[in-house]
Amino acid sequence: MSSVLLHPDDVVEEFRAERAPFAWLLEREVLRYLRIWRYSLVGPVLSTVLFVIVFGNVLASHVDGLGAFSYGQFIVPGLVVQAVVNVGYFNGTTSLYEARRDRYLHCVLASPLRWWEIQAALAIAAILRGILVSIAVLAVAVPLTGVGVARPGFLVAAAIGVLVVAAQFGIIAGAVASSLDHVYSIESLVLLPFGFLGGIFYPVTELPAGWRVVSELNPFFWLVQAGRTGFLGSADVPGWSSLLVVWIVALGLSAWSAAIFARGRRLKA
């Protein structure tokens, strides 16, 4: 046998990378969902676009009373937010949970990658997937409904916050889930109800007072309001308040996620 692999490397006094391990892991994370593009990209885009077509286009003619906007224009921002959150959740769970379950996470943990590089690579990959899905949804929804962007600067700030929330939520779920049952339970018991009660399809101002309070306790509500303010210029709550809540949630989840990776709990024995 003759191979360079059969000889140990030179003594390393200080680790130096020819290409950053972080870049390799980020690339691997993106490659993972590009390989399963039907499930990871086409699926969420198609289901969201069907909502836009059925609710925003077909049923929109039977709904009025939303001021200057058609029903289709009203629901598009919330549907985009919902798609981003779903994609972030499933990215984190399929990537991190499966890496833990099948233990190939060990290859990453045993390498020179630092904990924050691992966390950042997972989060950025999820954010990129969220951006891809959003662009694809809007490419269909904008011509169908005529929705525009009333406050571009606000929308960018809100979109980054929502993408971070979605990515970190998925990573945390991927780290704490101990079975596939947990993964799907979180989806059906948390994501789905929070989404439907988050004001995507209705203005909370039309809810009875009690339900309005329930809506406002739902973090999803604030994500939808921030997105709607960016697209339409106004929502059920002032723009500054929704943006503030989005970023508080984004920073809180980021800190939680960072603590998981820094301490290694749930990732290492």
Add this chain to the structure above:
Amino acid sequence: MRDPDGVPSALVVRGLTKTYAGGFTAIDGLDLTIPAGSLFGLLGPNGAGKTTLIGAICNLVRPTAGEVKVFGHDADTREARAGVGLAEQDINVDRFLTIRQVLTYHGGYFGLGRREAARRADEALELFGLTAKAGMTAPELSGGMQRRLVLARALLNRPRLLILDEPTAGVDVDLRAEIWNLMRTLNDAGTTILLTTHYLEEAEALCDEIALIRAGHIVDRGTSAALREQYAAASIADLYQRVLAPVAS
């Protein structure tokens, strides 16, 4: 700690303790030094603490107490991790990637450039007879091929300390002979190898020193001949029965 020739020891473990969340102490104040360049065997029954020790060396286990140094570097530093290769007992391979990608990205996690990672991946495929399977994913491979892949992956960073956790468990005679040959070749070239195995004749044939681990402690260590003489054992199997089996059973 350094070896007599002034080279840092490949592995120094001092007072290592690991108590899991449920209260089970897998390793209790374990001390172990492995000289650079040795082929060192770790022998012990299931649950003795072998895999926990390996996990602590490779940043996979959070030690409760103690310290681990690899070639003089703390085990949790990038310098230490860059010098260690690990082939775990289980087949734990990224199932989303082709096996060429598994190897290439693994090299990347150790800081290789694109060209070098691809070159080493191809070399590893060739070395382990996997070139024809390069475009397949790990679940599509046979058990023996998967074992080859795990071993190939452990060599991508050209480790100075290679840790093999029961590498011949469940493989056929031919592959077992290949793995033995590989270990000898790597060790001759200067790679320190830490081998855990349940095959006593494997430890006796390959290792220049053996440590006996039981209930989270190193019970004794030495060359195969010295241990047999000390315990008046006719063979390593006999030694195992006398020293380790009473607690194992």
